Amino acid sequence: MDFVKGLSRRSVLQVGAMAAAGASGFVPTRFAIGNTAKVKVGFLLPYTGTYAGLGEAITNGFKMAIEERGGKLGGREIQYVAVDSEANPAKGPENTNKLVSGENVDFIVGPVHSGVALGMVKVVRESGTITIIANAGAGAATGPLCAPNIFRTSFTNWQTAYPMGKVAVDRGLKNVVTMSWKYAAGEEALSGFEAGFTKAGGKVTKQILVPFPSDEFQANLTEIASLKPDGVFVFFAGAGALKFVKDYAAAGLKSIPLMGPGFLTDGVLKAQGEAAEGVLTTLHYADALDTSENKVFRAAYAKAFAKEADVYAVQGYDAAQLMVQGMAAVKGDAGAKPALIEAMEKAVIKSPRGAFTLSKAHNPVQDIYLRQVKNGKEIVIGVADKALADPATGCKMA
Amino acid sequence: MDVWFFLIQLLNGVQYGLLLFLVASGLTLIFGIMGIINLAHGAFYMLGAYLAWWLAGLTGSLVAAVVLSLPLAALVGYVIEALLVRTLYKRDHLDQVLLTYGLILIFNEAQRILWGNDVHGIAMPTAVNWSVRLTETLSYPVYRVILSGICAALAVVMYVVIAKTRFGMWVRAGASNRDMVAALGINVKLLFGVVFAVGAALAGLAGAISTPISSVAPGMGDTVLILCFVVVVIGGVGSVKGAFLGAMLIGLADTFGKVFVPDFASFTVYGVMAAVLLWKPRGLFA
DSSP, X not given: OHXXXXXXXXXXXXXXXXXXXXXXXXXXXXXXXXXXXXXXXXXXXXXXXXXXXXXXHHHHHHHHHHHHTTTOBTTBOEEEEEEEOTTOGXXXXXXXXXXXXXXXXXXXXXXXXXXXXXHHHXXXXXXXXXXXXXXXXXXXXXXXXXXXXEEESSOOHHHHHHHHHHHHHHTTOOEEEEEEESSHHHHHHHHHHHHHHHHTTOXXXXXXXXXXXXXXXXXXXXXXXXXXXXXXEEEOOHHHHHHHXXXXXXXXXXXXXXXXXXXXXXXXXXXXXXXXXXXXXXXXXXXXXXXXXHHHHHHHHHHHHSSOOOHHHHHHHHHHHXXXXXXXXXXXXXXXXXXXXXXXXXOOBOOTTXXXXXXXXXXXXXXXXXXXXXXXEEEEEEEEEEEEOOOOTTOOOO | OOHHHHHHHHHHHHHHHHHHHHHHHHHHHHHHHHOOOOTTHHHHHHHHHHHHHHHHHHHSOHHHHHHHHHHHHHHHHHHHHHHTGGGGTTSOHHXXXXXXXXXXXXXXXXXXXXXXXXXXOOOOOGGGOOEEEOSSSOEEEHHHHHHHHHHHHHHHHXXXXXXXSHHHXXXXXXXXXXXXXXXXXXXXXXXXXXXXXHHHHHHHHHHHHTGGGSOBOTTHHHHHHHHHHHHHHHHOTTOHHHHHHHHHHHHHHHHHHHHHOGGGHHHXXXXXXXXXXXXXXXXXXX
């Protein structure tokens, strides 16, 4: 019995080996691959942990844009490879390598966490893999670490915070306390706000940084109450944003206006409930944006995924648009990198947020909206800064 | 920096410490009595929070949700003990770590499948949705006071049960000498199953009752888990009294660290742990 089993297994292996050898004879040359083999698109996004919802939205938005445009990139079918970044900066380079060396992808889309982005950027600067950052706002990725193959369809942390400085002063808020988690995104947002705020004549009385991702804010809220500022500017996102806004209201601090980049309320507004009333935010997108592009996009997204689209879905959607335009220009030849990059640089993205182009550092030049929560809904008050480009300090495109 | 400010921060620290105690007490019970390193403890915390959120949506009442989620968390704990953990008592800690780490992954994935990846919150019940005004600008939410009361009451209940009842005697005996307890005719299997279920229920309860002042989100159990281990290690493995003091110490260290040495805020908790372990390598009460 054992003998027969062993024999049959061996013969199966032989057949397998023969089949593999035979197949390899038909593998086309590299040039021919250009139009026949699938384009490999790698997602480096968080699919578990605090940011899992964001990774999901970016993936959904991306795939929706591709489906709407015929499901292909430059005429080629797409193969998706997803790696869970776990929003873990320590694993950033390793996870990027999984896609770059392990899977040999043509494109990378991701990540959410700025720390992961910095690790990823180091790897793709070496490999030259075309990369579209669909969320992480780390300034360095389109600043000192910018590279021809690195693009961004989201924002820089600076962009989402700088315009609020002038808004605060215009509203008569002269002394403001800022607060965030002690990590790249938070610190960049706070310094962006401070730059705009001091330029307009305001003064940051105190900057409070708490360990990431701690969400026990009570001690610092007590501190804010004792400082009695005119306003408070914070950067928090996801579960931390939900909790901060609720704690802020419960601590009786609502008489002091609360401001921040839009992540403070996006996606968690309903759960924040009454506590979010009156919160002022700036962001490159607003769910309530009254344009036909946005309405069509939101309706299609809601239909496809049975949930409301958010800013992350928009960023994923636009990453796909950018890729589609680039690949159309080179007719699907992802190997023709200079031409591909040139086409992507010139792209005009008809985004649900409003059309935008890319700066020399490959970061969106976009309108930043001022929004406020009124009666449980995010209302767009106006444009806080028109066609705002990140200063991209330190970017020298090779 | 007046006296009021200091007193309010003291209150913040005690309140945080009490909540930490509630989560960590279950871990120290399981760790001390059964010798199981339960990395999935944070997952039970998450389970409690998600159950409370889900049941509150169904029933419309937070109290009902908390009351219902408690036996559910205990049941899940009991089933996991009976099916999985029980087979590992004779194995070394590494196997237990492997199993309970696997459970974290399974819990997280189950959460994703059942409830999705969105961040949720529970509205504060209107009856307790008010605050006590402490200073001109600061109020203290009354729910936090109630929460502290519940945690303190549970600490007392646990103390009485463990120190004064027959069940508590078995538990203490089981912690010191498992084989002897079994030899004396106590059904150790059942005892351990119940202890594991109680531990899971305590973590679940902590998750459930903190939902109105917290958020219900993927990965919420992971940060809690680390703090729980810090508390348990400081207190001395298996000592509920130690866990209480450890939790208070961590609650205060975290609160005052954030206010007075903000640059080292992420370190204060571990600094306290290191200091305690240098002084008493086996924890305060071991």
